[in-house]
Amino acid sequence: MTRRLPSFVRTTAFRLTLLSAGLFALSSFLILAFVYAASAGAAINRTDAVINDELAALGRRYDEAGIDGVNRYILQRTVGGSDFLYLLVNENGRLLSGNLNGLPEVDASSEGWLDFVYGRAPTGDESDAQDERRARARLVQIGSGHAVFVGVDVEDENRLIGRMLRAILIASALVIALGIASGVVVSRRFSRRLDHINSVARSVRGGKLASRARQNGSGDELDELSGNFNDMLDRLEEMVHRMRNVGDSIAHDLRSPLTRMRNRMEAALRADGDRASRQAALEQALNDSDELLGVFNAILSISRIEAGERRDSFEVFDPAQIVEDMGELYEPVCEDSGHAFGLESASGLRLRGDKSLVSQAMANMLDNAVKYTPAGGAVQLRLRRCSDGRAEISVTDTGPGIPLEERARVTQRFVRLEKSRNQPGSGLGLSLVKAIADVHRAELVLDEGAGGLDGMGPGLRIALVFPSVEDRA
Incomplete structure (x- = not known):
């Protein structure tokens, strides 16, 4: 051999x-x-x-x-x-x-x-002979x-x-x-x-x-390869961890609506001759099924966005129009819920992306602000140019805000803080915003709002900072 x-x-x-x-x-x-x-x-x-x-x-x-x-x-x-x-x-x-x-x-x-x-005869020095x-x-x-x-x-x-x-x-x-x-x-x-x-x-x-691969700090190509390899493994471990927990999260968050649906349908079957009770139970079951479909549709949307399926439809546009349209849509919503609404929109900005996804992200951010801000509070939608030329879309409220140590978690799927457990929802709103930010290579910023208003909480400011068109070229 x-x-x-x-x-x-x-x-x-x-x-x-x-x-x-x-x-x-x-x-x-x-x-x-x-x-x-x-x-x-x-x-x-x-x-x-x-x-x-x-x-x-x-x-x-x-x-x-x-x-x-x-x-x-x-x-x-x-x-x-x-x-x-x-x-x-x-x-x-x-x-x-x-x-x-x-x-x-x-x-x-x-x-x-x-x-x-x-041939030469030796001289006096034999070494030369x-x-x-x-x-x-x-x-x-x-x-x-x-x-x-x-x-x-x-x-x-x-x-x-x-x-x-x-x-x-x-x-x-x-x-x-x-x-x-x-x-x-x-x-x-x-x-x-x-x-x-x-x-x-x-x-x-x-x-x-x-x-993880070892790095010796030399900064050579193998050290750079090890660093990139470890970053990839960190991302892979995070994704696998999410996949392992997604089943438990779905079961935990969907158990309640499924249980309610079953109990109502069972009660409707036992209601002999009570047509009105059966009708109400079926209508409520239909609402529960819509809620479940909404959760699954949100999961599907996040998966498709993270896979980059919408990236081919990106175009360069001025976001001022869709920001103003979103303001017109949510101003009456805030009036009905007892919130003051403000809109500030700068013109002449340009970003590259999908208009419908950017609108979806703003809708989720505004829904989040309206849902968690008590009546009498304020919600503001703002479009501005950053000092470095980037475009920023932000929603600021005067609600309870999110503690600093929890801000990294709330963008994960099915994560809901304890104080919001009594609110309707599935914990997918900010996850969808995060997915939209990632597909646009935008920065998602969560920090405190403008401060308390009439004894309310510190508030929350959610901002999407999009790279300038020149940076993306």
């Missing part, structure tokens, strides 16, 4: 690190290779220039004193310990002078250049049938260039090795953090919704 590679080797981080190391090693190798080639070429050119200068000096000596002058020059240079390698050969191939035993057995180029190996050394020379014709050979020992330069080549190869190998090592370290760290996120995902899939 083929053994699988370690998990960190299969990670993208390892592959990218290895690729980066390979590209860096290749680029380094090419740069160093260029330096090597340039250094080797410069050394050869320098050697050739020295040899050509020496050949020019021999040519001038030949012009002054002929072949004998060349011979004397070579003898003087070799006896004086010159670094050059000389040979003077006559037309018969006989060696006349020089410090080599004979011409190297290598083929010369078309210009007479030779690269060869020669070497049996064979590399040299470069040039063989040219001089005079009638004579040939002069001038060379230079290039062993030290070749040795330096060889060291340079080995350094280039070793440096390239080290770059690749360090790249692989860094890839292993980085990918292992990367893989461990991803494995932890995956293990959290598996735990959540297994039902452990409280599991």
